[in-house]
Amino acid sequence: xxxxxxxxxxxxxxxxxxxxxxxxxxxxxxxxxxxxxxxxxxxxxxxxxxxxxxxxxxxxxxxxxxxxxxxxxxxxxxxxxxxxxxxxxxxxxxxxxxxxxxxxxxxxxxxxxxxxxxxxxxxxxxxxxxxxxxxxxxxxxxxxxxxxxxxxxxxxxxxxxxxxxxxxxxxxxxxxxxxxxxxxxxxxxxxxxxxxxxxxxxxxxxxxxxxxxxxxxxxxxxxxxxxxxxxxxxxxxxxxxxxxxxxxxxxxxxxxxxxxxxxxxxxxxxxxxxxxxxxxxxxxxxxxxxxxxxxxxxxxxxxxxxxxxxxxxxxxxxxxxxxxxxxxxxxxxxxxxxxxxxxxxxxxxxxxxxxxxxxxxxxxxxxxxx
Numbered sequence: 097x098x099x100x101x102x103x104x105x106x107x108x109x110x111x112x113x114x115x116x117x118x119x120x121x122x123x124x125x126x127x128x129x130x131x132x133x134x135x136x137x138x139x140x141x142x143x144x145x146x147x148x149x150x151x152x153x154x155x156x157x158x159x160x161x162x163x164x165x166x167x168x169x170x171x172x173x174x175x176x177x178x179x180x181x182x183x184x185x186x187x188x189x190x191x192x193x194x195x196x197x198x199x200x201x202x203x204x205x206x207x208x209x210x211x212x213x214x215x216x217x218x219x220x221x222x223x224x225x226x227x228x229x230x231x232x233x234x235x236x237x238x239x240x241x242x243x244x245x246x247x248x249x250x251x252x253x254x255x256x257x258x259x260x261x262x263x264x265x266x267x268x269x270x271x272x273x274x275x276x277x278x279x280x281x282x283x284x285x286x287x288x289x290x291x292x293x294x295x296x297x298x299x300x301x302x303x304x305x306x307x308x309x310x311x312x313x314x315x316x317x318x319x320x321x322x323x324x325x326x327x328x329x330x331x332x333x334x335x336x337x338x339x340x341x342x343x344x345x346x347x348x349x350x351x352x353x354x355x356x357x358x359x360x361x362x363x364x365x366x367x368x369x370x371x372x373x374x375x376x377x378x379x380x381x382x383x384x385x386x387x388x389x390x391x392x393x394x395x396x397x398x399x400x401x402x403x404x405x406x407x408x409x410x411x412x413x414x415x416x417x418x419x420x421x422x423x424x425x426x427x428x429x430x431x432x433x434x435x436x437x438x439x440x441x442x443x444x445x446x447x448x449x450x451x452x453x454x455x456x457x458x459x460x461x462x463x464x465x466x
Contacts, residue, residue: 100116102114102132102136103116111144112145113145114136114146116146116151118151119151119153119154120153122157124158125161129157133165137165144171145171145174148176148180151177155183159183159184159187162184163184170188223419223423226419226422229345237346245347245351248348248352248355249355249358251351251355252351253355253358255317256356256359256360257358257359257360260313260316264309264363264366268305268367271304271374272377273378274374275295275296275300276296276374276376276382283295284383289384290393292379292383293390293394296372296375297372298402300371300372301406302405303454306364306407307409307451308367309366309413310409310413310414310416310417310450310454311450313360318443318446321425322421322425322428322443323435324425325348325421326428329428329430329435330428330431349422352418352421352422355418356415357414360414360417361410363410364407364410368406375390405457405461409453409454409457412453412457413453416446416453420442420446421442424441
């Protein structure tokens with residue numbers, strides 16, 4: 097008999113006599129475990145006597161099922177085979193799995209912001225230390241130019257610059273068309289159609305171009321950097337570099353920061369050009385301003401300082417994104433869940449840092465180029 101069988105009868109004293117037959121192992125009860133448990137629970141209300149001496153084979157799965165039916169307590173007078181008793185003795189010695197709910201700290205309104213502030217301070221200090229290590233390695237490379245990792249720097253420029261041109265062009269073009277359409281409708285109501293050139297030039301060269309390029313860079317290249325360093329942690333490549341005496345900042349962090357310093361200003365110029373082309377298209381369709389008039393009036397009404405300010409922003413934003421991405425990438429633990437969490441934190445933090453830096457630029461250079 098291979099299938100588990102249950103035979104139940106009521107004895108003269110009113111007690112329920114339960115006798116089990118067959119095999120009570122994982123292979124036999126696996127598909128019927130829920131059905132068997134419900135049948136036993138419903139049939140053994142009140143006093144019950146159990147006879148397990150006719151069971152052909154029993155393993156831990158069968159014993160655990162009966163243990164749950166018995167509510168973690170062997171009924172009195174249970175008949176067992178000697179070779180099966182040890183399993184129930186082990187189950188009886190296991191602690192009960194209880195879900196304990198920790199009491200809520202009454203000072204949580206103060207504790208939670210404090211922990212958040214300490215976490216931010218910890219990350220800020222770690223980023224500052226990483227930046228200091230990069231600066232020290234940079235000075236060392238200036239004294240020994242032959243050791244500069246040109247291949248890593250050029251690879252970063254290619255990945256974060258050249259490969260980002262299609263998406264930057266698409267976003268810039270669409271943003272330019274939308275901004276020109278919306279602003280053109282408002283300016284036309286006031287009879288100030290030509291001021292769309294001022295608005296588009298200053299808005300794109302000074303703010304939108306660098307900001308769009310940086311946000312795209314954080315979501316695309318920043319996440320890639322963090323994930324790459326995280327995978328290197330999981331595969332123990334970072335540990336191998338430490339064993340061989342290779343500096344993480346020299347080989348991994350510094351090339352990415354330098355590459356970002358070079359690549360992102362170029363992406364900003366590309367985004368500016370496509371956004372202005374989109375602005376010209378929108379101005380031509382909405383306001384009837386010709387392309388030649390738009391191009392001719394642009395350098396006359398938009399000071400060149402706005403372009404240089406946008407390029408400077410691009411360089412700073414690129415370095416910030418690389419610094420944040422490498423910081424979170426090096427802090428990833430050797431497990432896949434940490435890689436996903438670290439990548440998400442890196443992207444969110446990088447975008448936040450870019451927005452904060454842009455606000456600081458707006459305050460510091462409020463009277464420049466206007």
